Amino acid sequence: MQAIRVHRFGGPEVLTLEDVPDPSPQPGEVVIGVRAAGVNPYDTYMRAGSYGARNPALPYTPGSDAAGVVEAVGAGVADLGVGDRVFTSGTVTGAYAAKARATREQVHRLPDNVTFAQGAGIYVPYATAYRSLFQLARARPGERVLVHGASGGVGTAALQFARAVGLRVIATAGSEEGLDLVRREGADVVVNHRTPGYHQQILDSTQGEGVDVVLEMLANVNLGQDLKLLATRGRVVIVGSRGDATITPRDLMTREASVMGVLLWGVSRPEATEIGAALGAGLRSGALRPIVGAELPLRAAPEAHERIIGSTALGKIVLVP
Ligand SMILES: NC(=O)c1ccc[n+]([C@@H]2O[C@H](COP(=O)([O-])OP(=O)(O)OC[C@H]3O[C@@H](n4cnc5c(N)ncnc54)[C@H](OP(=O)(O)O)[C@@H]3O)[C@@H](O)[C@H]2O)c1
Missing domain, CATH: 3.90.180.10 (Medium-chain alcohol dehydrogenases, catalytic domain)
Known part of the structure; x- marks a missing residue:
């Protein structure tokens, strides 16, 4: 072969x-x-x-x-x-x-x-998205989630999971085709992460209140700004990073916010069983495509x-x- x-x-x-x-x-x-x-x-x-x-x-x-x-x-x-x-x-x-x-x-x-x-x-994209949103950030229906990098494998998976449970989704992409894709997938707000000043667009879309959860695909570029977009007790999950980042710790203190990393290969057996069940149900129902x-x-x-x-x-x- x-x-x-x-x-x-x-x-x-x-x-x-x-x-x-x-x-x-x-x-x-x-x-x-x-x-x-x-x-x-x-x-x-x-x-x-x-x-x-x-x-x-x-x-x-x-x-x-x-x-x-x-x-x-x-x-x-x-x-x-x-x-x-x-x-x-x-x-x-x-x-x-x-x-x-x-x-x-x-x-x-x-x-x-x-x-x-x-x-x-x-598996890799959807299990990572599920673990980040639900097992780590504990996102709840009605909360606002920023999928920072929503046009790729993990991002589209996160968008579909978030929509399925009633999260309000702000999705970013870096090309016109990517923006169309995340719009078609039902993002409530679509923002180009290559447009200068796009962070303000995100904040404005929350009436200045901030987002509850960020799923971050490129933390070395975005982590510092992500913290400034958070609502009180907001959570950032670092999914991807390709270098070092600088943050202002006070952004975390003033919001009692937290930052965590995800490692797909770190799931326990019960967590993997939960992920498998969520994937199976979502695929069969058509919520996950x-x-x-x-x-x-x-x-x-x-x-x-x-x-x-x-x-x-x-x-x-x-x-x-
Ligand atoms: N921690 C884990 O267990 C785990 C598991 C799976 C994946 N990952 C990591 O997660 C990241 C995403 O994986 P993937 O499979 O979704 O990759 P992918 O399909 O290549 O997608 C990459 C995403 O990042 C976006 N992006 C590019 N520049 C960005 C910027 N400046 N700000 C925000 N987003 C930006 C891309 O948007 P445009 O192309 O539209 O600009 C795209 O949506 C990778 O770094 C991967 O290694 C980690």
Whole structure:
């Protein structure tokens, strides 16, 4: 089968398409025929070797979000069969491949109303959005949430979750297409984060009261200003950051506000069960509809990595083996 392999850490050019042996399931595992693999920013940091002791052993196949069909079932797996449609929350052998091995716990049923390309855009973005909004910020219906960077994978997921429970959503994007996308997804207020003075637009949209929750995709750029946009006891969840930030601590004191970080891989088993249940219900009801912005062939993995870091976002980029 074909798979993307990384033999040394580096730029997108280290992602190479190769022929590798087909995987066989170990006990407690399944093999999935991958129909689509989601590209996450995290895949690019890992490819660059920026995780120190947590870097994968070389060579490896990137990717954790896959969707496809069960092709083989290992001993001890009784509740999944060949032909079942599934998506993953991680794999053993990597998602950027024609086939992937995954443990039973990493495999979830893909509802019939969700395409494979959408299925590849579920776990990392939606689980991160759910954890940030509900398990960490404890957002409640009626509150105001600023999704600061709403046009990408996590942002669109957060927008859909927030809308589904009755939060008032202020969504930002950095391109006209991105603004259209978040408007179509039902944001109550849409703001361009590349327009000078846009913070005032956000404050004005709350009649000066501020927002209760911020989901922040680029904290190194925005954290200092986020604190000035908060209402009393507001909460900022840092989802993404690519450098250091400067804040004015008094902005937190005067609002009794808090800042927290999210780490998807830090969820406990009960929290993961809760996330799985919320994803399943939202997908089946249609409240959650992953947005596929681009489908590229597997061999275009280097281009996909360049695009997810270098250009404006429009939903998810997925690779099709
Ligand atoms: N902590 C965790 O566990 C976890 C899990 C998943 C993801 N993440 C991180 O979260 C971030 C977002 O992930 P993603 O999958 O949504 O990436 P993505 O699909 O590439 O989207 C990136 C988003 O950031 C926005 N953005 C760009 N410049 C911005 C600015 N100056 N201010 C506010 N937003 C800006 C983009 O908007 P435009 O392109 O429209 O400008 C887009 O909406 C990444 O850094 C990722 O590594 C963390």
